[in-house]
Structures are given as C-alpha cells and as structure tokens.
C-alpha cells in the first residue's frame with residue numbers, strides 16, 4: 001500500500017456562542033480549520049483535521065497548516081500509510097518541528113490503517129475502556145455572574161466537568177472561580193485555566209484567595225519555571241498544558257513533580273502516534289490526562305474520542321466534544337454528546353464519512 005495523494009480542504013467553523021474568549025483578551029469568532037486527506041494507490045482515503053486556537057494560543061496558525069502540508073507532502077508520496085512510525089520519522093526528517101502540521105497526516109494514516117484492518121482506531125490504540133468518555137465544557141471568559149450562569153446552563157445539558165477561562169484581571173478571576181463553584185454540586189469538577197495569562201505574583205494571589213475552594217489550577221503563567229513556582233506554593237491539584245508540548249517537556253515536569261494532570265492535545269504533540277506514546281507514559285507514571293486538541297470539528301472530535309476511549313478510565317480526566325461548539329458539521333458519524341459523554345465509533349478507522357459539499361474545493365493537492 002502506498003500514499004498516492006495528500007490533499008486538504010479549508011473549512012470555516014463559526015461558534016454557537018458567536019465567540020470564544022480566554023486569557024488576556026484573546027478571542028476567536030470563526031475557527032479556520034484544515035481537513036487533511038491521505039489517499040492510497042488502491043483508493044483508500046483517510047482523513048485528519050488540524051484547527052489551531054487562532055494564531056496566538058500555541059506556536060501554530062491555520063495558514064501554516066496548509067503551507068506546511070505543501071512542504072511535507074512530496075516527501076510522503078510512496079510511503080505505506082499503515083506504517084505510522086515510519087511516516088512520522090520521514091515527516092520529522094523532512095520538516096523540523098511544526099508538530100501541528102504533521103498531526104492531520106498522522107490521523108489520516110490511522111484512519112487508513114483502521115479501514116484496512118476493519119477496526120476502529122480506539123481498538124488499534126489499545127482497546128475500548130468503558131462505555132463512554134466524560135466531557136468537560138470550556139466556559140468562555142465573561143463577567144463572573146455570566147460565567148456562573150453558563151456553567152449552570154451547560155450543567156443542565158449534562159456536563160459535570162467545567163473549565164473556566166480565567167487569566168484576566170486577578171481580582172475578577174477570583175470572583176469568577178467563587179461564583180462558578182457556588183452553582184456546582186460537590187462532585188462536579190472545576191478547573192480554572194489561566195492559559196498563561198497571570199504573571200507570577202498575581203497567580204500566587206489567586207491560588208491563596210481560592211484556597212478554601214475545590215478547584216484545579218491549569219497553566220497559570222507563561223513559563224514552566226513560573227508554573228513550577230506556583231505549584232510549589234499551592235495545594236490545589238495542578239494541570240499543565242501549554243508547557244507540555246513534547247515527550248521531553250513531560251519527562252522534565254514529571255521529574256520535578258510539577259503537575260497532577262496534564263493536558264494532551266493531539267496537534268500540539270504532532271498526531272495520534274506521538275500522543276499515544278505520551279498517553280501511555282502518563283498511564284505508567286500515574287498522571288491523569290485531559291485528552292483533546294486545540295480546536296476542530298467532527299474529524300477532530302472523532303480522533304479525540306478514539307484516543308480517550310482507548311485510555312484507562314482512571315486516567316481520563318476530561319475530553320472535549322468540539323463539534324458541539326461549532327455550527328458546521330464536516331462529517332457524518334462523528335461522536336454526539338449524550339448526558340455530558342461521548343463514545344468512539346465502532347466503525348473502522350475514525351468511523352466518519354466527510355461531507356464533500358461542506359468541505360468545498362481542495363486548497364492543497366499533491367500527488
């Protein structure tokens with residue numbers, strides 16, 4: 001089996017809530033997503049998706065996905081897409097860094113492997129654990145009372161885990177955490193994700209002010225060293241996200257006891273192959289995970305579901321149904337949330353069929 005063609009479609013994904021705001025006034029109204037296709041000589045086609053959270057969240061941007069695909073694709077024609085480790089070796093040799101560019105190709109290769117073996121990706125990644133995957137809802141940054149109202153609204157839809165977008169003014173963030181914790185049941189899980197938005201002294205003020213509340217603190221500051229300092233000054237459970245962008249970053253943080261939970265995003269790490277490696281290491285070293293991506297639609301949500309469903313339940317902190325945040329559906333068969341949970345498809349590969357009428361023309365096409 002050989003890769004004969006690599007192509008991509010650009011898709012706009014408007015938000016149900018009209019925009020999404022997080023730390024330091026950053027926001028996105030319409031996500032710019034790239035659906036990547038890998039086609040074999042024998043006619044099998046696999047799909048992946050890469051959707052950065054705008055250009056200012058991680059070192060990734062939407063047009064960079066397409067430019068990177070044009071750079072990478074000629075090196076991959078003729079490779080066997082089922083040999084995912086080899087495909088990744090070639091990608092890493094042909095283009096240094098830029099893991100998000102490689103993620104869509106890697107997911108598409110797993111989709112092909114699943115279609116070839118007639119197995120869903122979650123079974124290829126280790127097996128299906130449990131009936132379904134518990135989701136969290138990200139709560140866009142707003143005044144404290146509005147965020148608390150949104151938490152209550154999404155709680156009625158079945159969610160029991162929530163991630164507050166803080167990382168703004170520290171005093172307001174303290175109010176945000178207090179207001180939202182009040183509308184939750186004791187068993188509900190609340191994360192305050194500053195997305196690098198606090199400077200060190202503000203982060204320390206916030207964690208002291210909410211010391212009496214049951215809340216997880218995620219990625220308070222920009223640098224790993226600042227986050228480690230905050231970690232050492234609080235007994236709140238602690239999550240690292242933006243700083244854990246590689247296996248080596250994780251190994252260092254684990255060695256420093258820098259977190260209790262880690263956020264693994266498929267495109268941040270370069271695809272399912274690399275994310276599985278780190279996922280398995282987290283399980284072996286006792287670190288629970290948020291398993292998700294930076295953003296996306298139906299294809300990304302399907303990939304998240306397979307990754308999460310193949311992870312032992314005790315280590316699944318949360319995952320995200322991104323396709324319920326956006327107004328456009330790019331594929332049939334993608335997971336649909338029921339009572340705050342979703343399931344990976346039992347169909348081969350990702351278990352989805354893309355909608356050609358939504359994807360539009362190819363904006364990258366290398367054969």
Ligand SMILES: [Mg+2]
Nearest residue numbers: 193218241263
């Ligand atoms: Mg985060």
